[in-house]
Amino acid sequence: MENIWHHRKVAETAAKGCMVCYKPSSSVLITPDSKDFFYICPSHLKDRNFALPTDDEAKAIAERKKKEELDREIEAVKKEYEEKMKKKQQKKDKSKDRDKDAKDKDKEDKKPDKEEQERDDKIKALTDKADASSTAKSGVDDGPRVFQLQKHFYxxxxxxMRNAEAAKRARERMRNPQLFPSVPSGNP
Structure with a gap:
C-alpha cells in the first residue's frame, strides 16, 4: 500500500472519533484505492509531525493564494475607478454652466477616455499576471488535499491492516470443519 492519503469531508452527522484524540471529526483521510480510511481532526493535518502535504499540493496552495491576492488588487482598482467616475459625475451635475464651448466638451470627453484606458491597462496587467502565475482552481478548500503520513503513523x-487480514483468515479457518480433528474411529 502506498503512503498517499486524500483528505475528504463527510456530513457532520456521520462524524466519528479522531484516530489521534478521539474527538468527533468529519474529516477523513482515505487511500486512492479506498482500501483504508480513518477519521482525523483538521488540526492534526496541519501538524507536520503527523502528515506532510505532497509537493504538488503545496504548490497549488501557493498559486491559489497568489491568485486571490491579484483578484483583490483588481477589485481595488475597479472600486477606485468607480469612485473617480462618481466624483466627476457629481461635479458635472453640480456645475450650472451648460453653455460651455465645444472645445471644453471635447477636453472633458477625452479625460475620461484616458482614465478608462489607464484603468483597463491596470486591470489587464493584473489579469495577465494572474493567468501567467496561477492555474489553480477557485472554490477549493483552504488546505492541502493529498498527504503523506509520517513513518510511525504509516x-x-x-x-x-495486517492484523485485520490475519483475523479474517482465522475466522475463515474456523468455519472450515475439515480443519478440526476427526472423531477416533478405532477401538480404545
Whole structure:
C-alpha cells in the first residue's frame, strides 16, 4: 500500500472519533484505492509531525493564494475607478454652466477616455499576471488535499491492516470443519 492519503469531508452527522484524540471529526483521510480510511481532526493535518502535504499540493496552495491576492488588487482598482467616475459625475451635475464651448466638451470627453484606458491597462496587467502565475482552481478548500503520513503513523496503519487480514483468515479457518480433528474411529 502506498503512503498517499486524500483528505475528504463527510456530513457532520456521520462524524466519528479522531484516530489521534478521539474527538468527533468529519474529516477523513482515505487511500486512492479506498482500501483504508480513518477519521482525523483538521488540526492534526496541519501538524507536520503527523502528515506532510505532497509537493504538488503545496504548490497549488501557493498559486491559489497568489491568485486571490491579484483578484483583490483588481477589485481595488475597479472600486477606485468607480469612485473617480462618481466624483466627476457629481461635479458635472453640480456645475450650472451648460453653455460651455465645444472645445471644453471635447477636453472633458477625452479625460475620461484616458482614465478608462489607464484603468483597463491596470486591470489587464493584473489579469495577465494572474493567468501567467496561477492555474489553480477557485472554490477549493483552504488546505492541502493529498498527504503523506509520517513513518510511525504509516507503519501503525499497515500493522492494523495486517492484523485485520490475519483475523479474517482465522475466522475463515474456523468455519472450515475439515480443519478440526476427526472423531477416533478405532477401538480404545
Amino acid at each position: 507503519n501503525q496503519r499497515l500493522e492494523k
